[in-house]
Amino acid sequence: MSSVDDGGLVQLLSPTGERVKNADYDSWVEDVDDAQLKSLYEDMVVVRRIDTEATALQRQGELGLWPPLLGQEAAQIGSGRTLREDDFVFGSYRENGVAYCRGVDYTDIMRVWRGNAHAGWNPYDINMAPSQVIIGAQTLHATGYALGCQQDGVDTVAISYFGDGATSQGDVNEAMIFAASYQAPVVFFCQNNQWAISEPVGLQARTPIAGRAPGFGIPSMRVDGNDVLAVMAATRIALDRARSGNGPTFIEAVTYRMGPHTTSDDPSRYVDVLEREDWQVKDPIVRVEAYLKSKDLLTEEFQAGVKAKADDVAKKIRAGTLNMEEPDALSVFDNVYSTSSSWLDRQKNQYSHYLQSFEGGH
Amino acid sequence: MSSVDDGGLVQLLSPTGERVKNADYDSWVEDVDDAQLKSLYEDMVVVRRIDTEATALQRQGELGLWPPLLGQEAAQIGSGRTLREDDFVFGSYRENGVAYCRGVDYTDIMRVWRGNAHAGWNPYDINMAPSQVIIGAQTLHATGYALGCQQDGVDTVAISYFGDGATSQGDVNEAMIFAASYQAPVVFFCQNNQWAISEPVGLQARTPIAGRAPGFGIPSMRVDGNDVLAVMAATRIALDRARSGNGPTFIEAVTYRMGPHTTSDDPSRYVDVLEREDWQVKDPIVRVEAYLKSKDLLTEEFQAGVKAKADDVAKKIRAGTLNMEEPDALSVFDNVYSTSSSWLDRQKNQYSHYLQSFEGGH
Amino acid sequence: MSTMTLSRAINSGLRKALEDDPKVVLMGEDIGKLGGVFRVTDGLQKDFGAHRVMDTPLAEAGIIGTAVGLAYRGYRPVCEIQFDGFIYPGFDQIVTQVAKLHYRTGGAVKMPITIRVPFGGGIGAVEHHSESPEAYFTHTSGLRVVSCSNPQDAHTMVRQAIASDDPVLFFEPKRRYWTKGEVNEEITADTLSLESAAVVNSGNDVTLVSFGPLVATARDAAIAASDEGVSVEVIDLRSLSPIDFATIEASVRKTGRLVITHEAQQFGGLGAEIAASITQRCFYYLEAAPERVTGFDTPYPAAKLEDHFLPNLDRMLDAVDRVMGKDNSLSNWKGQ
């Protein structure tokens, strides 16, 4: 179970919604009752709706950019929902579904993409770092944070999200080396969505990505990333290992980027439509829907409730985005340092004078 | 044979000089006849003598620094001797034994360590890059060079040498990723001498280093690095794989740094004498001596010849070092660019004026 | 001669280089099928093959480091860094290897590597997509650094950069990629020195030094200034290292006043070097201290604030007023 490099893929819920038995993983999701299942479903539907709304907002010129998570809902909700409040998340730019699980204020998700701020939220409010644009850099931060937890003697875990492309960066490899060396309580969660912009995963790795970690002395799992239960189980195994002092774990969640890299991207230049269709049938939400149906849980009432929730969130996001306050001109100088800097103070002062010269009619 | 991660160590010659049979590796050294064996022995003795001489020169103030290769003779001679003239070596600073195999002018080995130049030799004269101080950087150069060979359609191979500590650097991991992705004809030769200055290999890697490469899709071998025959066999396997278009190979040569990191180092602060004694009995030269003896090849005449050769090389090195020409003052400005630079020309011109002002009696 | 965008002009320059020399190879993230996120390499992989236009794994140190190896082997790699802010993982290989190998080997090993970097702001992007890191490289001995401001230069200079036996950092003004202009593709790489600045607007009162994306703004500023009776000479540096000081010096000896503008942060930016060097060379000609109009000494801000951060026409004119001793925003400034 713990060290996979044969390309095997853990799956607990088949694309058609059958529950697949797995002796090693089942116990980790046996508490997932009907209510929990329904709520996982709701979360996935809601984050997909957020994604659609954000894409629409971008098309309408209200956002500068949006990186869709379409297709990766199970990977993000399945893992995000297993985290404890005190755990700390270090993601890339695409983990808006995870941020949702962390209880982020909806509007905060949009600040970065509207161009109002570099960080949408205060990391300490939801124990999640802001989006990280430098590919892979956050994996080291997670490792360092985990070292801090270890030194503090608490069983808090750091988790880092990153893509398949990111695994080529030196930082990600160094993060594994540091984590292994100190047995840091960190989870490396790789969403292998098959693409790094236009580059297929095969360019980064000729063998399954999950096969790398064992070479660093880190156990790894390769799971169906479109299977919310498999993702949950794997994440719980990893969190449990970290909490109990047994060090890092690497999870490869095999999924697919159903949309463009970002709203600026044109995947028609490089994605084979047939490949996309193959993945369409593996949709993470559809299979839970089928499973719920097989359990007679997909009532009209339930579905209406989910839809209402999604609509409500979308509405709030839209309103929050449109009503977002513009940053103040002079705030460009704020928070460069935590204390004052003679040089920067002077520069700010001069620019403030400059701005005033217009008001005064220069 | 090709993918080792169980910690097993290939050995063809035991510490006491017995020839150990190995079905997978024997064929790769079956051409090593008595004459070759004797010459391998001679090379190891000579490079050890170079090492001793250089250390003495440093103690006498004739060199600024020297990084001994004491204990690593088999790793360097065993691999260095298998290379073809057109193969290209990218080493660190410790591969002076490999440089010897490449036919370097003896004095050239010393230029860097006397402080006369940043590179001892013209890389194209012996197809070996100059010493590289930035840990791990050369592994990418080897990969790029190998890509060039691939594109040129020749069966030349690039080989990169680096230490156990280097495996923690992002560059080394990226080199493996690029090499695997393009199936570049490159050999990654790691001399695991158990130490990175004062840090034991366990800090860099909790599991055998050779276990990493397979995760990147690169076959690896873990060999007794103090066994010149095992090293030869492994290197030949790797070279053959590269030449025949089957991509990169990783070799971990398990050896021991019997001396200090450099002449500036004080290992008594961190090395356990007992550990050192354990390795003393695994000496790479002693075992070949025993093997030669068992074959009645260790005649007095042969030994005298080897000693004479070693003494001669040492003498030449000493003379070459002491007679090395001092660099010309204005050469500090040479070769920054391959063409002239208006800025630098002016600076050189001014400094030349400055120097003249002393002569003129300023 | 044909009309094309700046990005197309680079594309055509790369194409010529690939045609002219089989040792030229392009490397980078998404430069193949996609043609780069700015389409600068559009169509080149299709025409020259994946071995000459190589999509690389996602690792900048890997890109630069393998380019070093290719250069050792006699190739002339042209590396694309996708955005300015992503050059830092490759910084070590650039500074310790690319810049130093020719010196290290006493001239034995050449490093004819071109590193193309779309740089600068003004496109409303997220963090790390709008930076101007040129000063890190101009302070690094062994590198040449250039930046183009118009389609013709873009075309000619990228060919010169590739033809140069020295490593060249080639900074492309990304917000001007869509600027159109006439391009003569017959100009060969050896026609021009890679070190020469261009006087793009003649004037007598103030010398305004600019490069890359701000040359257009500087020219606009010169026009606006002339409406107020101030004659501004605009210089397009083109080469950022070395700098063609002779051209600036000649101009300042005439005007007696110098303003330098760049998007990069001011402290230790290229403007400091130009101000210091010109002060030294033209001390007795200067009527006022050189002024700098630059980005602020903050990280590049969120998109909604970038119009404040970026030098614009008004800030340039204000600096022109300052060196002219005219009424300006700091006339009544009491600060330290």
Next chain:
Amino acid sequence: MSTMTLSRAINSGLRKALEDDPKVVLMGEDIGKLGGVFRVTDGLQKDFGAHRVMDTPLAEAGIIGTAVGLAYRGYRPVCEIQFDGFIYPGFDQIVTQVAKLHYRTGGAVKMPITIRVPFGGGIGAVEHHSESPEAYFTHTSGLRVVSCSNPQDAHTMVRQAIASDDPVLFFEPKRRYWTKGEVNEEITADTLSLESAAVVNSGNDVTLVSFGPLVATARDAAIAASDEGVSVEVIDLRSLSPIDFATIEASVRKTGRLVITHEAQQFGGLGAEIAASITQRCFYYLEAAPERVTGFDTPYPAAKLEDHFLPNLDRMLDAVDRVMGKDNSLSNWKGQ
């Protein structure tokens, strides 16, 4: 008060910091049992344990990147980079993360990371062991950069750096590690501003600005100059970013002449910023253009050539002669 070497003074400062704040952790290569290649951390792992004085795997990006995570968690990491030339693999984490996180998060996340860098030449070392990379960091907004020149400052400043909530690059003049001086270990971190320069020699004719290893040389130059009747005021910058311009300005208003010296390459070095800024602030007080005495714009050369590369007393005096209008090496120079 006790007499100690500069390296010992830092050691004692680190010890105090470890004692005073349980959140202070030291990280680096060989800093544990070995005590660092310069023994600056000698004995600290023994006394504070391997969890507070951590030997790290051999990877600078890893060191800085994990320090960022520790800072997120409320720690105050003090990272040692073994030699100046090895900071570049960590450059991306320093520039894109350490420098920007406080700004990125609108002040929510503090980065009280100290990065200790033994820097500069003069010790006869091999390549990459003698560099002065400070200008890369002073040009990076969000970082503070300091350098000490004597044991007392070394002790006080390392404690101030660690106590600062901002990230601080702490450049240690490695060739002065063995310089001895009186150190008062009772001075607490908050006694002094981390931004103040010191006038270490008063004078009236020329202001000579220096920092780190060259302060001692500058003081010697002042003595030599006074023998020739020229009175040189020597300033030790201490803070390289921001720079205490008020102190330099006051001095230059008095002397009217400025010479700046540093070991780093000249083009785009810190000297350019000082010359440019002081020219702007003191234009009407300057009697001559500011002069710079620096390393050459070459990579750091082989040890046998470093005495040429490094600024020394004679080159400083020659620059003093230049700003004084006295006979000097360039008096008859006909170059461009």
